[in-house]
Amino acid sequence: MEARLVLAKAGFPVAQAPFTASSPLEFWTVVAELLARGVMADGRARLLAAARQLYEAEPLFTGPAALDDAVSAGRAFPVGWNVPARLVRFVGREDLLREIDTVLAGAPRVALVALEGMGGVGKTSLAVEYAHRHAHDYQVVYWVAAERPELVARQLGALAGLLELPVGAGADRVWAALGAFERWLVVFDNVEDPEAVARFRPSGGGRVLVTSRQRAARGLGIPVTVPLFTRAASVELLTARAPGLDADSAGGLAALLGDLPLAVEQAAGFLDATSLPVAEYGRLLSERPEDVVDQGQVLDRAGLTVANLWTLSVASLRARCPAAVELLELCALFAAEPVPLGLFTASPDVLGDSLLGAAARDTADWAGVVGALVGYNLARLDSDSDRLTVHRLVAAATRRAMPAETVAGGLATVAGLLRAQLPDLNRFTPGTWGPWRDLLPHVLAVAERALTTQGPAFGAAEWLAGGAANYLREHGQHTDAIRLLNQLIASEVRVLGPDDPRTLYARSRLAVVHEDAGRLDDAIAGYEAVLADRERILGDDHPDTVFSRRRLAGAQKSAGRHDDAIASYERVAADHARILGRDHGETLLSRSLLAGAYQAAGRLAEAIAAHETDLADRERVLGPDGSGTLYARSILAGAYQAVGRLDEALDLFEQVAAARERTLGTNHLSTQMSRSLLADAYRAAGWHADAIALPRSVLDYRERVLGSQHPTAIHSRSLLAEALQDAGEHTEAIALFTRCLADRERLFGPDHPRTAFSGRLLADAIERARLA
Incomplete structure (x- = not known):
């Protein structure tokens, strides 16, 4: 009742006073929170004046020395209490609160704790919560908004009247007067310049809590890093x-x-x-x-959103180190994954004559730029891998703040940085895959952003998107490759037009991926559409037009449309012979593919005759060990095997394997392909020991070089399983067939022809094991 009398005399809106408080401490804590929210002007001074009028004989209200035990006794809140209201819901920081309390309570006399971390992690909320929970531990608690360094001293000076100092006594006198108290706490919140508070070291029984985005604030006292939420x-x-x-x-x-x-x-x-x-x-x-990033409201922090959270930090960093802001803006255009800093230092010329480009050419300057960005907690550096991580929302807010022309120029730059580190992607050379694999998230992110633009960034994005689609296709990620190529095609239609050769090329590549994915109807429709457009735009004899007709023939063959495939291949072979000559490499390849179409259609005599002619022509044109000759010899061997001429097949397969090992080495993909084909011929001939040992060796190589989940490695595993099954090793064969089926379902989906084939092989293996 007496407490409410003080409130009424001071002019406090009594209707808002707490009527259900269980203790004096809880009562005055709620009042303090209402005052902090501005429930009445000059609230603390008016309450103190009212208390002095009502209780003139009470020493508590006659000077600072009489306040020693006021808070702990539950008779008042700490002198100077201006701590913001605590969050309605405070979650997930109990461990940090314990750490702060341990440090501050454990110090024999004085302690300073610096809470540092990126903007938005809740440093201020953590300090507020600590102050509220431990209000009863201190005689004086004062909150200083330290974002603007020039106002820090002024805010401290405002505490003078409450400490019975003359008005205008100044920050240093206030700080000295705090030493008269055994227990006091000052919070410097959101310190932008650590030097502005460095001189305010705690003395006597003082405790200081600092919050800052600046890593330099760690040097003020005992650092406590505030991480992201769990x-x-x-x-x-x-x-x-x-x-x-x-x-x-x-x-x-x-x-x-x-x-x-x-x-x-x-x-x-x-x-x-x-x-x-x-x-x-x-x-x-x-x-x-x-x-x-600017949608939604944060309780008790009106107007603050992720979109504007880092505005002041970026402005301060721009004034101090503009090159660091350039680095932040470029990193924001990459994916959310860590960005290798070697992208910048390996290709400084791509950065041009910018401040960042100059820094990238000098080791010391570069370290300074990276250090400045990390020092503002706008990025995190992994020194072991030399990679920089920018939080995905920092990146989003940064992109939002960038002018459109800055974004377009930045995309051209980062696309150039990526292209400088990526080799042309040849699907048959795994040595080129490493950089693509490591940088793929960034390639996809930059390509997708740059494809929405025009100008220099667009051309680089086309190259990145095409290479990424090749990589994804080669590794069986057909859905991702199709999505990317569709985006590429839509962008090229918008920028270049539907009839541009680059647009047509991308559409052809999309059909190829459909074919690889077993979507043969989509592939054939795609090839037919591209062929029709190329005939209309380029003419029947243009190399791209003939190429489209050959790709269409291959898809028709895969779909079992043998008559259509043979007709298409016959026209392609005739066109190539007429346009390029009978001995041109493309002509020879077209005739070989025509022979394969005869074989697939069951016209085996014609197929073998055509293969033999093709091999003779290649030996004459390319020599006995030319790569095209070895290819033709291997194809003829397969035809011999198909008709049961195993001795001739084995002889040719062994010739090819030996020649490729001699000319290319054992650890070459073509050599391993030849060994795989030879192993299958051994199996057909019933040579079980060789048929098992050789595919084991090929599988080991492919798993080591390509990876165990690469489509070619899965194929090798299936061939080994077939060889084991033929040799009566049913248990191991079934285990391998089971793994192949699971791998293909995961990689290609349940409806892919290769998945269905694996299912049939497994079912057959189980049945054969039952009958054995």
Whole structure:
């Protein structure tokens, strides 16, 4: 009752006073929070004046020395209490609160803790929560908003009156007066310039808590790094704020938000306010994060969003080290994965005459630029791998703030940096795959962004997208390759037009991927459309037109349309002979493919005669050990094997394997292909020992060079299983067939022809084992 009398005399809106407080401490804590929110002007001074009038004999209100035990006794809140209101929902930071308390409580006399971390991780909220929980531990608690260095001293000086110092006594006198108290706490929040608070070291029983995005603040005292939320904490906050959001959906959103506490709170507010379906919001976050980073409200922090969270830090960094901002903007255009810094230092010429380009040419300058960016907690450096990570939402906010022309120029630059490190991708040379594999996330991200532009970035994006599609196709990732090529084609139609040769080429590549994926109807339709357009635009005899007709013939053959395939191949062979000459390499290849079409159609005599003619022509034109000659010899061997002429087949296969080992070496893909074909011939001939040993060796090579999940390695595993089955090794054969089926289902899907073939082989192996 007496406490409410003080409130009424001071003019406090009594209707807002806490009527259900269980203790004096809880009562005055709630009052302090209301005052911090501005419930009445000059609230603390008016309350103190009212208390002095009502209780003139009470020493508590006559000077600072009499306040020693006021807070712990529950009779008042700490002198100077101006701490912001605590969060309504505070989650996931109990371990950090314990760490802060351990450091501050464990120091024998004085302690300074520096909370540092990137913007949005909740450093301020953590400091607020600590101050509220430990208000009763201190006689004086004062909060200084230290974002603007020039105002720090002024804010400290405002504490003078409450410490019975003359008005205008100044920050240094206030700081000295704090030493008269045994227990006091000052919080310097959001320190932008650590030098601005460096002189305010705690004395006596003082404790200082600093929050800052600057890594340099670590030098002020004992550093405590505030990390991102754990996934569990993100889910807890999302589900608490957004009713009806299940844990799995919340976990998916948290991943897209990178577990940044401010972003999690903002997203929860947006979902709660709009009732937007979670799946749709997740799609927007994934595809267009720049468009949603300013959507939603954070409780008690009006106007603060992910979009503007880092504005001040970037402006400060730009003034100090503009090259570091250039680096941030370029990194924001890559994928969310760590960016290898070697991309920049290996190709400084791509950066031109920019400040960043100059720094990339000098080791010391480069270290300074990277250090400045990391020092502002706008990126994280993994020194072991020399890679820089920019949080996905920092990147999104950075892209949002970049002018369109800066984005376009930046995309041209990062595309150039990637292209400088990527070899031309030949699907038969695994040595070129490493850089593509390592940089693939960045290649895809940059290509997809740059394909929406025009100008220099677009041409580089075409090259990146085409190479990435080749890599994905080679590794059986057909769905991803098709999606990327469709995006490439749509962009080329927009920028170049539907009849541009580059557009037609991309459409042809799309048909190739459809064919590889077993989508033969789509492949044939694609080839036919491209062929018709090339005939119309380029003419019947243009090399691209003839090439399209040959690709169409191959798809027709794969689909079992043998008459159509033979007719197409016959025309291609005739066209090549007429245009290029009978002995041209393309003519020889077309005749070989025609012979293969005869073989697939069951016209074996014609096939063998055509293969023999092709081999004789190649031996005459290319020599006995030319790569084209060895190819023709291997094809003829397969035809002999198909008609049961195994001795002749084995002889030719052995010749090819020996020649390729001699000319290319054992560890060449073509050599291993020849050994694989020879092993299959051994199996057909019943030479089980050789038929098992050789494919084991080939499988070991392909797993080592290509990877165990590469389509060619899976094929080798299937061939080994067939050889084991023929030799009566049913248990191992079934195990390998089972693995092949699982691998192909995962890689190609259940409806792919290769998956269906693996299923039939497994079923046959199980039946043969049962009958054995």
